[in-house]
Amino acid sequence: MTSTDLGADVAASAGAAMFIPAPATPYQGDIARYWDREARPVNLRLGDVDGLYHHHYGIGDIDRGALGDPGDSTYEKKLIAELHRLESAQAELLLDHLGPIERDDTLVDAGCGRGGSMVMAHQRFGCRVEGVTLSAKQADFANQRARELGIEDHVRARVCNMLGTPFETGLAAASWNNESTMYVDLEDLFAEHSRILAIGGRYVTITGCWNPRYGQPSKYVSQINAHFECNIHSRREYLRAMADNRLVPQAVIDLTAATLPYWELRATSALVTGIEEAFINSYKDGSFQYLLIAADRV
Numbered sequence: 001m002t003s004t005d006l007g008a009d010v011a012a013s014a015g016a017a018m019f020i021p022a023p024a025t026p027y028q029g030d031i032a033r034y035w036d037r038e039a040r041p042v043n044l045r046l047g048d049v050d051g052l053y054h055h056h057y058g059i060g061d062i063d064r065g066a067l068g069d070p071g072d073s074t075y076e077k078k079l080i081a082e083l084h085r086l087e088s089a090q091a092e093l094l095l096d097h098l099g100p101i102e103r104d105d106t107l108v109d110a111g112c113g114r115g116g117s118m119v120m121a122h123q124r125f126g127c128r129v130e131g132v133t134l135s136a137k138q139a140d141f142a143n144q145r146a147r148e149l150g151i152e153d154h155v156r157a158r159v160c161n162m163l164g165t166p167f168e169t170g171l172a173a174a175s176w177n178n179e180s181t182m183y184v185d186l187e188d189l190f191a192e193h194s195r196i197l198a199i200g201g202r203y204v205t206i207t208g209c210w211n212p213r214y215g216q217p218s219k220y221v222s223q224i225n226a227h228f229e230c231n232i233h234s235r236r237e238y239l240r241a242m243a244d245n246r247l248v249p250q251a252v253i254d255l256t257a258a259t260l261p262y263w264e265l266r267a268t269s270a271l272v273t274g275i276e277e278a279f280i281n282s283y284k285d286g287s288f289q290y291l292l293i294a295a296d297r298v
């Protein structure tokens with residue numbers, strides 16, 4: 001099947017009357033297929049809690065009181081709600097770093113997944129939010145959720161490469177990548193954010209990166225790459241590529257300690273996917289870090 005066939009196939013199966021561009025590279029075709037086919041219960045069951053569907057991880061302390069007794073019949077349901085609360089807390093932290101956003105501003109979510117962060121951004125700021133994903137299934141899902149919430153005039157996902165978006169130069173008051181930078185070259189990515197951001201606009205990413213102090217990507221980082229077909233960058237690459245593209249870091253926050261409780265709780269759940277130990281081990285041995293970087297477009 002060619003890349004173009006894939007696009008037509010997905011559009012037909014999703015019932016989507018939208019134009020789906022061919023992937024820019026064979027790798028992007030693989031990633032589009034990956035997310036079109038993704039249906040892990042850990043993501044769908046958590047999203048079902050309140051209709052915010054995330055494809056990122058969580059931060060913050062576990063509320064043991066809310067979880068109750070592991071022997072109770074309702075425990076697994078409470079555990080799912082708790083993991084979801086921590087994932088939404090992660091998105092709230094990202095939104096906290098966008099700076100003051102007005103109702104008539106436009107935000108861009110690069111690699112928007114099923115759109116959970118976009119909905120949260122609109123609900124907080126009342127502004128327009130434009131998202132891009134390689135996956136037609138995800139864009140369709142996000143747009144369907146926006147229609148269900150009656151916010152489709154403000155929140156829109158489209159199938160598009162984040163390295164070459166249709167957004168006009170300087171359009172965005174702020175833009176972000178929530179766990180989606182590990183699929184692209186960072187120089188290309190930050191050049192595009194720099195182009196679409198207004199001067200003085202804010203860029204934020206939450207990401208996993210390998211730690212240059214460890215030396216090279218550890219075996220656990222390699223496992224995570226293989227699991228998701230992604231290519232995790234080092235912390236040094238982020239800072240260098242930002243500096244090269246007029247993005248000046250205002251905050252670099254190490255969230256590694258804050259994300260460990262999420263992973264340790266998730267590892268006890270029936271919804272485990274098998275990647276939990278790689279995250280826990282690499283965060284603990286210092287080879288991998290969970291980072292928020294907020295930067296000003298100067």
Ligand SMILES: C[S@@+](CC[C@H](N)C(=O)[O-])C[C@H]1O[C@@H](n2cnc3c(N)ncnc32)[C@H](O)[C@@H]1O
Nearest residue numbers: 054055056111112113133134161162178180183
């Ligand atoms: C792990 S998911 C994160 C989704 C979302 N940001 C969230 O927090 O729920 C990664 C996303 O990056 C998107 N992605 C990867 N490479 C991309 C590219 N070149 N252009 C647009 N989206 C891309 C995938 O389609 C997927 O939606």
Ligand SMILES: CC(C)=CCC/C(C)=C/COP(=O)(O)OP(=O)(O)O
Nearest residue numbers: 040042054055056179207208228273
């Ligand atoms: C921090 C790093 C390295 C992230 C890699 C990108 C990624 C796949 C994020 C989570 O997606 P998901 O929510 O679909 O994954 P899962 O099914 O494991 O919850």
Ligand SMILES: [Mg+2]
Nearest residue numbers: 042043055056
């Ligand atoms: Mg998930």
